[in-house]
Amino acid sequence: MPGGPGSYGLGVVKATKARAERLQNATGALATAAMAAMDAKLPWFAKLSAQDRSWIGLVAQSGISAFVEWFRDPDEHSSMPTRIFGSAPREFTRVISLHQTVDLVRTTIETIENTIGTLLPPDDVPIVHEAMQRYAREVAFAAATVYAQAAEMRGAWDARLEALLVDSVIRGEADESVRSRASALGWTGAAGTTGSAEVAVVVGRAPATTSTEGGSTVADMVRHAAREAGADALCAVQGDRLVVVLGGTSKPVEIVQKLAQWFGPGPIVVGPVVKDLMSAVASARAAVAGLRAAPAWPGAPRPVQADELLPERSLSGDGHARRQLANEVYGPLTVGDGVLLDTVSAYLDSGGSIEATARAMFIHANTVRYRLKRVADITEYNPLDPRDAFTLRVALTLGRLLNPEPGSSVL
The missing domain is CATH 1.10.10.2840 (PucR C-terminal helix-turn-helix domain)
Structure with a gap:
């Protein structure tokens, strides 16, 4: 009956539904205003292609519609903020960066906050404003999740591609496609700080674990250390051995001395320097043969050049x-x-x-x-x-x- 114990709760539910309906009716105007604000406030937005702008418009409209559904019942639609990027293709994360996505979300939220006063009754504005603040926080976490997943997928694909490239070098199957794929992984093929574009292959034992405490892989750490030393690097673990292809240096031993900590125990063999990635099979062949023969010289330096192991390599059948x-x-x-x-x-x-x-x-x-x-x-x-x-x-x-x-x- 009117005025009973459940009348207050029922009234709140009815008021929320009414506000949600009014918000639903305003979604088109809000989406249009958000796109106009992006075009006016974000210089990079206007440089995107029509297709990319269209996808962003769909994401913005999806986000506003998702907010309405979430506003109706936050508990029932708690996962709604994480699904607003579902309408965007996988390439979306390659078109705009995470920082730019945050700018889009911020611009959309600010536009809604500035527009709802003209589209909704005054009593609705503070309630919707507070809900929008909560929703924006969830959207920000959702955006970070999308980019983290995309980065993880790209990282896994890059690792597989890098392993294939290193394997091609070891087997002597390097061709022009290897050069282009290496370029996609950041291999410049140009002279580094040492003034050389030459290449050398390094082989040693793989460490017991290929992941570090921070979650990075040994390959990541090797590449980073090589870049710090002014060289390119492709890296792969092949069974019990770690193979590194160094580029942009005529003094690979000096570079490898800075990478030695990432190898497992035992010898590290540096193949001879060759002119480019296409010729790296000669360096790889010598380095692999040197690693096989290295136990015959217990006093060998670490790292050791493959040419310093010529007697042992000869005796081992090279x-x-x-x-x-x-x-x-x-x-x-x-x-x-x-x-x-x-x-x-x-x-x-x-x-x-x-x-x-x-x-x-x-x-x-x-x-x-x-x-x-x-x-x-x-x-x-x-x-x-x-x-x-x-x-x-x-x-x-x-x-x-x-x-x-x-x-x-x-x-």
Whole structure:
């Protein structure tokens, strides 16, 4: 009966429904006013295509209609603010940024607040205004969620694309499509701060976990550290190994020293520098072979260049390393009368004794020293250094096995 206990609640419900109906009737005018305000207040809005502006108009109208439904019963339609972006295509997040979306929401809310006074009775205005403030907060959270999900999807796709690119480099399948896809991931292909556009492939053991405490992946941290050092980087975890393709640097070892903390324990091998991404397979091949052979040199530096592991790579079955030692170390020593080859061979056979070498060859010790210095100048391996002497020993053995003609190279 009138004036009973439920009459007050019933009156509130009726008043809310009446206000909701009046709001419903005003949605068209509010949407039109919101679009006009965007055009007037947001300079970037006018630069969008007609299709993109149309999508934004649909989102704005959807948001106003959703507000009306939410205003009728906030509890029943509590998820309504999160659904207002459903009318926009996935590409919507690529057209405008999160900051621009916040500007759109702010402009729409301000327009509604300034317009409802002329469209609704005075008694409705403060109630609708308060509801709009609550609703705007929910819309802001919804917008952030949409962009976070879009970023997560792009991140997952970028990670897959990056892994495919690194795999193509490792397998020697790099072509023009690899260059364009790398560019889409931020690979500039231009000279970095070091003034070089060259490329080197780095291989090491993957860390036990590929995620950091902050939620970033190891690949993210490697790319960030490489950019800080002035280089491009593509990164992928392949089973138990971490592969990094560095670009824009002629001194990759210096860059890798800053990235070493993101690798797992064990050796880190840096392939030779090549001219561009299309040629990176040669660097990758040497780096992978070096990682396989690195356990044979326990005292190797970390990182170590693949060319420093030529003896171990040769012994482990790397044909490229064998030919490189035969061509670049043994070959030059055979030019001319072969006296340098004979001298370094006698020196190695005598256990590294200059005096014993001189006696065996019936020459003065200073002559031996002079010839050994010539060997170091020509091959860049010093016979007086134990590590270089080992490399020379392997190179001479391989050269004799492959039996190149004097002055020629092994194919």
